Amino acid sequence: MARLDGYAALITGGGKGIGRAVVDRFVAEGARVCVLVRSQTDVDSLAEQHGDKVVCVIGDVRNWADNVAAVQAVVAAFGKLDVLVPNAGVYDFSDTFESIDGAEMSERYRQLFDVNVLGYLLAARAAVDALRESNGSIVFTLSSSSFYAGGGGTLYVSSKHALAGTVKQLAYELAPEIRVNAVAPGGTRTGLGGLAGDNRALADIEGFEDMVARNVPLGFLSEPEDHAGLYVTLASREDSRFVTSEIIRSDGGIEVRGRRRKKKVEQ
Numbered sequence: 001m002a003r004l005d006g007y008a009a010l011i012t013g014g015g016k017g018i019g020r021a022v023v024d025r026f027v028a029e030g031a032r033v034c035v036l037v038r039s040q041t042d043v044d045s046l047a048e049q050h051g052d053k054v055v056c057v058i059g060d061v062r063n064w065a066d067n068v069a070a071v072q073a074v075v076a077a078f079g080k081l082d083v084l085v086p087n088a089g090v091y092d093f094s095d096t097f098e099s100i101d102g103a104e105m106s107e108r109y110r111q112l113f114d115v116n117v118l119g120y121l122l123a124a125r126a127a128v129d130a131l132r133e134s135n136g137s138i139v140f141t142l143s144s145s146s147f148y149a150g151g152g153g154t155l156y157v158s159s160k161h162a163l164a165g166t167v168k169q170l171a172y173e174l175a176p177e178i179r180v181n182a183v184a185p186g187g188t189r190t191g192l193g194g195l196a197g198d199n200r201a202l203a204d205i206e207g208f209e210d211m212v213a214r215n216v217p218l219g220f221l222s223e224p225e226d227h228a229g230l231y232v233t234l235a236s237r238e239d240s241r242f243v244t245s246e247i248i249r250s251d252g253g254i255e256v257r258g259r260r261r262k263k264k265v266e267q
């Protein structure tokens, strides 16, 4: 039997990247999924691959009404909500603190925190009643930047650290009906984008793959699919019934800082 047979899920930013890998895996595990996306292109691509196993809502995670609409859509289509995956995010491309003009700080802060932090809070708030009814769970996408410096600039790293606190506080407040956990990926090959007007994409950064590979013991840049099974494990009541406030790191072992240099054996 598939591990999420009969589950209904809502995933934000699931048109591409890590969110898309979670959608694809959830469907493969028997779930029905509502995806909050930004564009018709994402809707078309999800519909082509998954047909009526997936419904989409076009919206913006910064907008309360769009989050409410997404929860209503999953309940209307599939009768309930078992799992929420707040995942939509933007990056700051490691812009250093001092490179940001003080006069621009508020605007940049608002743009980044509104998506990365407020977007998660609004999704969780909109979903609470439906999740309580189903004894469901939330699985946030965090990041190695929820624990360490250097994987982004100050704005990105502080936003992802804020989410680690959000997981703990919500796990505390929403228990025992709703479990709250997270997956924290490290460097992953995606098109993660930046703030308004910034057309860069993470995987296009020169040297990104080598830099990630050099910095983790497992020695490679991960693919979105590498993380998806962990979301399944945390979403599954059967596998994670006693698990809340847990953040599973899927980051190649970055904690141990760098790749071991093997000594050449002298003949």
Ligand SMILES: NC(=O)c1ccc[n+]([C@@H]2O[C@H](COP(=O)([O-])OP(=O)(O)OC[C@H]3O[C@@H](n4cnc5c(N)ncnc54)[C@H](O)[C@@H]3O)[C@@H](O)[C@H]2O)c1
Residues within 6 Å of the ligand: 012, 013, 014, 015, 016, 017, 018, 019, 036, 037, 038, 059, 060, 061, 062, 087, 088, 089, 090, 115, 141, 142, 143, 144, 184, 185, 186, 187, 188, 189, 190, 191, 192, 193, 202
């Ligand atoms: N790629 C990495 O190396 C990496 C590592 C750790 C964590 N993450 C996190 O993973 C999550 C997914 O990112 P990804 O790497 O898959 O990149 P991605 O760009 O493929 O996915 C991000 C998604 O968020 C959506 N999005 C952005 N702003 C939005 C908004 N205002 N409203 C609705 N949707 C919006 C985008 O359309 C996109 O589908 C992000 O939270 C990111 O911070 C990424």
